[in-house]
Amino acid sequence: MKRDDGGAQWVLRLTIHGRRREMGLGSLLDVSLKEAREAADKWRASVRANVDPIKEREKQRREAAKKLHILQEIAEDAFESRKAELKGDGKAGRWFTPLELHILPKLGKVPVAEIDQTDIRDTLSPIWHAKAETARKALNRLAICIRHAAALGLDVDLQATEKARALLGQQRHKAENIPALPWAEVPAFYASLSDGTITHLALRLLILTGVRSGPLRFLRFDQIDGDIWTIPGEAQKGRKDKTPDFRVPLVPEALAIIEQAKPLARDGYLFPSVRKGVISDATMSRLMERREMAARPHGFRSSLRDWIAETTDTPYDVAETTLGHVVGGKVERAYRRTDFLEQRRKLLERWASHVTGGSGKLLRLVENG
Structure with a gap:
């Protein structure tokens, strides 16, 4: 059969369910007479089996297309x-x-x-x-x-x-704690983060606040009110619908880091990546890897917790709340109305003093109800 474009194709004329139909079998240039006859025999057999060959071919094409999804x-x-x-x-x-x-x-x-x-x-x-x-x-x-x-x-x-x-098979590997820098070595590392880049500033604020890297990387200006940074409940690890917001006291050194980072901010985020979005965990980790350090950014939470335990008399509840950990059972938490904000502020001020090379005196904190 001649086509409108001047070419020609093989056509099989069939009667399907009482209707005359034409079924294309391919171009004369692409399909030989032998191949056309074999195809015609195949589809005539479908008609004899009371199967519409045109619908059957479409079904086969759809099935074949499904397999092409890589x-x-x-x-x-x-x-x-x-x-x-x-x-x-x-x-x-x-x-x-x-x-x-x-x-x-x-x-x-x-x-x-x-x-x-x-x-x-x-x-x-x-x-x-x-x-x-x-x-x-x-x-x-x-x-x-x-x-x-x-x-x-x-x-x-x-x-x-x-x-x-x-x-x-069963994995042999057992989960290990993320390597942490000993708290006594943190000041030297902090001092080395001095070039004012987003990576250096982000690591400095991570060390000063003791927060997890996720909330820090997604820190927005609208989360900061004066000297308090409020991390939304949905941004916290193991978040649930009713997870309360978490207030982080920002000591003067932390506020200074935020001021340094402001000119580098983009789209409301304090620590944007070079291309799009925000700085990644990998970016901060690679800095430590390049320095051949075993420790990783998340480990600074352990550095802070060890420093609290070894150099202060901080009550357990205050120390754990500083790291954003849930303390006590559901009933106990319902009756406790404080998040120890001011006690945590004093603690982080002393930590900042240590980190920046200041006093290492023992600190005694009194827990207030």
């Missing part, structure tokens, strides 16, 4: 759909990072419907014991991606990650 695309779509559930809408990239670093380089271009437990085992086996926690996160993220693919109607093996876990 894991990279599915992972990105799954990430987009989950952003609202993640801290800061996932802008720091921590949810996606295990996939990006350890799964997608090997499986990113593979159709998700073709991925099985052997593929996953071979991908994760190099880090399954050496980087156990990272491997566990990567496997969990992959499981979420596969469930996302299933929700899209793709023919995937929902048990592939669990089968891979069985093939990989």
